[in-house]
Amino acid sequence: MIADAYLHGFRGFDAETAYQAMRDTAMQDRSGLDSYKKRGYVASSPGGQATSLTLEYAFDDWCIARMAESLGHKEDARLFYGRAANYRNLFDRTTQFFRGRKADGSWRYPFVDDALVKDEYTEADAWQYAFDVQQDVPGMISLYGGDEGFIEKMDAMFNASSLIHTNDPDLSGMIGQYSQGDEQSHHVAYLYDYARRTLQNPAACAASDVADVWRHTLRQCGNVDCGQMAAWYLFSALGFLPDESR
Secondary structure, eight states: OHHHHHHTTOOSSOHHHHHHHHHHHHTSOTTTHHHHHHHSSOOOOTTOOHHHHHHHHHHHHHHHHHHHHHHTOHHHHHHHHHHGGGGGGGEETTTTEEOOBOTTSOBOSSOOTTOOBTTTBSSSOTTGGGGOOTTOHHHHHHHTTSHHHHHHHHHHHHHSOOOOSOOOTTSOSEETTEETTSGGGTTGGGGGGGGTOOTTSGGGGHHHHHHHHHHTOSSOOSOOTTTHHHHHHHHHHHTOOOOOOO
């Protein structure tokens, strides 16, 4: 939020002090950051939500890098842009999911794509985190083999069973494994645009479909989380979602 405000022109605060707090936080050893700095990922452990932490730390690092660059901290920018690519370290080409890796570098087993909620993933399963690289969408698409492979993965998510092994109420509003009830999925439908998918395919209209379902549902699904659910709907009703990565 600090980087977003600063990069959009808000200057009514001490940006340098705020930046140093951001940097200091990212350089600590708590909450898996010691492993993240050493290995390039948070080592998996039961209940540690390591995959979610790794992917979200990588996004945080990109935000820090953008602010460092804006403030003229070139060395810091290089450091954090490098760390922002750590998402690649947890991509398993065999399963085509981001998944847990143990301290010795081996994959954590067993792996079930619709399980491990609040274990390997925070309020989600592997499907919702399969597209959680908002800072480098082209790089994420390349992991799936390019546009066609990425489109195939997206289609598979919308057409999968909606079964998730959890009682978390936020994981609701399901279309396949797309979950409108929590933020991990909110940007996903728009990713078709990056893979040059035309609207001739019904799955490419997913954002419109989700908005229609949401609008006609008497009970709001999931958790509004500081206005995120309403913000998503308002942007989608206008026909777009902001992209801060460019």
